Amino acid sequence: MYDERCLKIIGANIKLIRICCGISQGELARALAISQTHLSNIECCRVTVNFRVLLRAANALDCTLDDLLQQEITEPTKTVMEDSEHSSAEVKELLQILQAYKKA
Numbered sequence: 001m002y003d004e005r006c007l008k009i010i011g012a013n014i015k016l017i018r019i020c021c022g023i024s025q026g027e028l029a030r031a032l033a034i035s036q037t038h039l040s041n042i043e044c045c046r047v048t049v050n051f052r053v054l055l056r057a058a059n060a061l062d063c064t065l066d067d068l069l070q071q072e073i074t075e076p077t078k079t080v081m082e083d084s085e086h087s088s089a090e091v092k093e094l095l096q097i098l099q100a101y102k103k104a
Helices: 004-008 010-021 026-032 037-042 051-060 067-068 078-083 088-103
Strands: none
Touching: 004 010, 010 026, 010 037, 010 067, 010 088, 026 037, 026 051, 051 067
């Protein structure tokens, strides 16, 4: 079930999947047809994402909308891991860092 809590983490999920895919913020911003500043604000959860940008993000990151709406990230998506140059341990460490950053 979805609720408003997922809106608060969409940006963090976008950032995590973007990093795992090795895509720069500038590259993703261009693919989403938004400014890099706006993408930064999305990733830092300062602004909400409209549905059009959410769809573009899922396509650009080769993931599902569910991946972006996930309330708790425990494991990266299979697609991201298949394309990633990072080990599972590195991604888990990155997840811990991002989750700690979100709490701060």
